[in-house]
Amino acid sequence: MTRNTLLVLLIIAAGCGGKNSGSQVTSPGDSLNAKDRLLNTGADILQDKTPLKHFDAYLDGFHFYNGNINAQMEAHHYVSQLNDDLYQAVIFDGNGKDAKLMGVEYIVTAEAFKSLDEEEKKLWHSHHHEVKSGSLIAPGIPKVAEHELMEKLVSTYGKTIHTWHTDQERELPVGSPMIMMGFTKDGQLHKEMLSDRDKRFNVSTEEIKKNRADIPMPALIPGANAWEKGEIRQFVITNKPDSAVHKH
Template identity: 70%
Template sequence: MKNLHFTGVFFLSLLSGCGGNNTPSNVTSPGDEKTAKEEILNLGADLLQNKSPLRGFNAYLDGFHFYNGNMYAQMEAHHYVNQLNEDLYQAIIFDGNGDKAKIMGVEYIITEKLFRTLPAEEKKLWHSHRYEVKSGELIAPGIPDIAEHELMEKLVSTYGKTIHTWHTDQQRTLPIGSPMVMMGFTADGQINKQMLADRDKRFKISTIGKRKNREDIPIHAIDPLANAWQKGEIRQFVISSKADSAMHKHQGIMKKSSN
């Protein structure tokens, strides 16, 4: 596979692309305004501190998620992506693309080569990207069509593991509640049509047009253990009022070793 960071077309796309600042955050959080002193400290930190881990987040993808086990709770997700190597990506997910956007969660993206190495139970936490790519629902705003098409050729056979920690679609003011495993759409008729139309209008694009443009992208069979929600196998976090079982196990081991 070609590494898109080093192809000429992708490099030019990064120089000319934009596609931001058209989607505000869903929530306004409580708290006092930053003081003048804090603004100065932040400016100094921005100029002086090294931020190497953030520099690799140089691609922007816009798509949609729903809560694993509840397809009717859907939201738009703005992914800022870092490619770690040829087979592994990591993304920070925001609820908008402006300077007030809130971090909703993270997504890890792997190629089918790595996905095949996962244990069966682990695979049930992951979703495929084939439909998202082929349907035109997943877009890379601000880059030329030829560069986006090449990027989608790479993503079409990948799998994502997504955790949301701030449920801004529910108009929460703070990141409260349990983290949630998220999924991606797999067929026509699942996504909220108005949500999709609103996205297309903001970015001045056509999902239908992108679907047609991607008809030539080849597809591979999806691993039957991915998208486990389709078979009624839901995986979610559970908040328990009891002490964590792992802690009890750890304490038991420590007690035995001290005897």
């Protein structure tokens, strides 16, 4: 399936996979006044937003904080494909107008992941279980299109950073950014969280899992999901003057 074909299918199915998941928090502040609304409307009409227009696909899945698998949250991804080996996604805590921007995820193919150095790989997670288990979905598009999309994603790897922890009921984006990971086995993701998602989207993860049984399970490239071996990497805020020096 070409990128244009997928876009057509997404357009046909528009409106079927969103606006059913509210934000986790209500942030402090007054409602927009008439002047602000007018300025925003003018900017929307007059300004070019080419980068945003290319976030074509919508994926719904789950993350956990690297180092704490019990701290889990649902993540709504809006994805742009840059080329055959690289995707980028903006992540929200909902899919309505009140959704808060939680973070970003970069997604690469297996070939691109192999090129990373060993320390860098420890920041990345695989998508094989998310796809095969049915926990990662593309709401609103036809099943055949979603299946083909998942065939591509099953062998990819993601590097995810959350900057606003609304799952912790933080009304403002305070605290340190955090490296996030993806689930790798059945039983890790909280059942009630998955059940709640399924109800809102009117889907069955078990049925999706059965439908994806024909998608081959890729061989895992060593280095990803390092948390499983106790290799935890996380951000630390420091006042050291050389902390911003590029040392990778």
